[in-house]
Amino acid sequence: MTTKLPYSKETPETIQSMFGNIAKDYDRGNAVLSFSMHRIWNAALVREVTQNQPHGTLLDLCAGTGDIGYQYLKKAKGKGHVILLDFCEQMLGCAQEKASELELNKEQVQFVQADAQEIPLDDNSVDAITVAYGIRNVKEPSKCIAEAFRVLRPGGTFGILELTRPHNPLMKLGHSAYLKTVLPLLGKMVASDQEAYEYLCNSIHNFISPHEMEQIMMEKGFRSTHQRPLMGGVATIVTGMKPGGKRVEPKRAFDFFTNSNKESPLQKSMLVLREYDSRIRRRSLIVQ
Numbered sequence: 001m002t003t004k005l006p007y008s009k010e011t012p013e014t015i016q017s018m019f020g021n022i023a024k025d026y027d028r029g030n031a032v033l034s035f036s037m038h039r040i041w042n043a044a045l046v047r048e049v050t051q052n053q054p055h056g057t058l059l060d061l062c063a064g065t066g067d068i069g070y071q072y073l074k075k076a077k078g079k080g081h082v083i084l085l086d087f088c089e090q091m092l093g094c095a096q097e098k099a100s101e102l103e104l105n106k107e108q109v110q111f112v113q114a115d116a117q118e119i120p121l122d123d124n125s126v127d128a129i130t131v132a133y134g135i136r137n138v139k140e141p142s143k144c145i146a147e148a149f150r151v152l153r154p155g156g157t158f159g160i161l162e163l164t165r166p167h168n169p170l171m172k173l174g175h176s177a178y179l180k181t182v183l184p185l186l187g188k189m190v191a192s193d194q195e196a197y198e199y200l201c202n203s204i205h206n207f208i209s210p211h212e213m214e215q216i217m218m219e220k221g222f223r224s225t226h227q228r229p230l231m232g233g234v235a236t237i238v239t240g241m242k243p244g245g246k247r248v249e250p251k252r253a254f255d256f257f258t259n260s261n262k263e264s265p266l267q268k269s270m271l272v273l274r275e276y277d278s279r280i281r282r283r284s285l286i287v288q
């Protein structure tokens with residue numbers, strides 16, 4: 001008999017409280033459960049979305065404890081600005097603690113407590129957008145993608161990094177076993193809430209494929225879309241560009257497991273340096 005989990009994205013408040021419960025353990029859990037591979041994947045996501053805008057404003061949706069944003073700031077060497085948006089107060093609290101440890105100031109980082117399906121920012125107001133391991137938890141992913149399209153400036157890139165299911169049958173088998181047995185056990189060891197980690201496994205199994213994510217991106221207006229499987233598809237980065245502005249062909253990296261750069265030749269990316277006037281108007285719920 002299967003017991004019904006208390007967490008479901010159909011009732012977002014349960015997801016909010018689940019992340020609230022695991023917020024303090026989240027970073028440790030992430031490192032153990034992904035064997036620290038998430039650091040490499042996060043860096044790849046930041047690289048993908050900032051190639052044609054290395055120093056502007058990055059909006060990170062479902063930002064959690066802020067790793068993507070802080071990685072971007074490090075890469076931008078003091079010239080970037082990041083907006084961390086999440087609907088869970090405790091996760092943002094952890095992100096704020098990290099910002100103090102890193103001695104970041106308000107010019108560099110803003111915290112917005114809001115729903116990723118209703119982003120409280122102006123149209124065309126940010127240079128790049130990311131969402132890492134978050135869209136899977138959002139009730140209507142297509143709403144989130146449409147909102148990303150609205151707030152992104154023309155020429156900017158939106159990148160989704162999500163845990164996905166590999167294609168290779170052998171890897172698929174191992175991956176399934178890992179999700180069903182190892183992950184909940186590890187989850188129990190690193191965090192008090194085992195059901196949260198069971199939810200995590202189910203959500204990976206039940207979420208739409210990278211191909212479907214790319215389709216929705218195109219429906220919402222994104223162009224030059226691209227999928228980049230990581231470690232043979234255990235995770236995938238899907239990117240898209242908002243038409244307009246100056247188009248720069250993204251530089252693709254090599255994925256050892258899939259030779260995913262076969263059709264996209266490595267080429268030197270041009271850096272489009274633009275002065276960005278900070279037009280972001282904080283309309284609601286800005287924590288700091």
Ligand SMILES: C[S@@+](CC[C@H](N)C(=O)[O-])C[C@H]1O[C@@H](n2cnc3c(N)ncnc32)[C@H](O)[C@@H]1O
Pocket residue numbers: 012015016019030061062063064065066067068085086087088091114115116117131132133134137138139
């Ligand atoms: C698995 S964590 C990912 C955190 C972070 N992006 C990272 O790279 O570790 C998912 C995050 O998405 C947030 N989240 C889920 N649904 C959301 C929504 N509809 N709006 C805003 N944040 C949401 C959760 O609160 C949680 O912090």
